[in-house]
Amino acid sequence: MLEKSKIYAELPDTALTDYFRNAGDMLAEEAKILGAVIREILAADESLTHKAIILRLISAIESTNDVVKGDVIRKTLEIVVDHTMDDI
Template identity: 55%
Template structure:
């Protein structure tokens, strides 16, 4: 199993955090993509919320040329959007 630092503790959305923590190997690649997006947001000095995660994932999706990686990013994006309340 790929070990990720506990970057999910930075998430305000506990449902999303728990979803990835308990998914194990099923979402291992998506967890890496999410972790990278969170680190990118932190480096920019922005707050970790679903809106910023979605924006970071869309930006990454726009620049990737690898179709397989694009699918992983898309799946990660779908999971985050699915855990986002409508009024954000």
């Protein structure tokens, strides 16, 4: 299992990484969701792109029946969209 700092190092740019690192425990649940999504993408041997992260988060929202977890995933998605540039 990759540790958090190594997972963040895999991200395409530093804006998202910096945001989560500076948030500390305030975004612990969102960081956990993002880390799981990144691990899933890497385990599937797919390219780690913003689009891949966003699509996985959307899929996670659609597949959960837990309202609270859905809100955390949705907030994670909002953060990713707000703090990433388009993939080129």
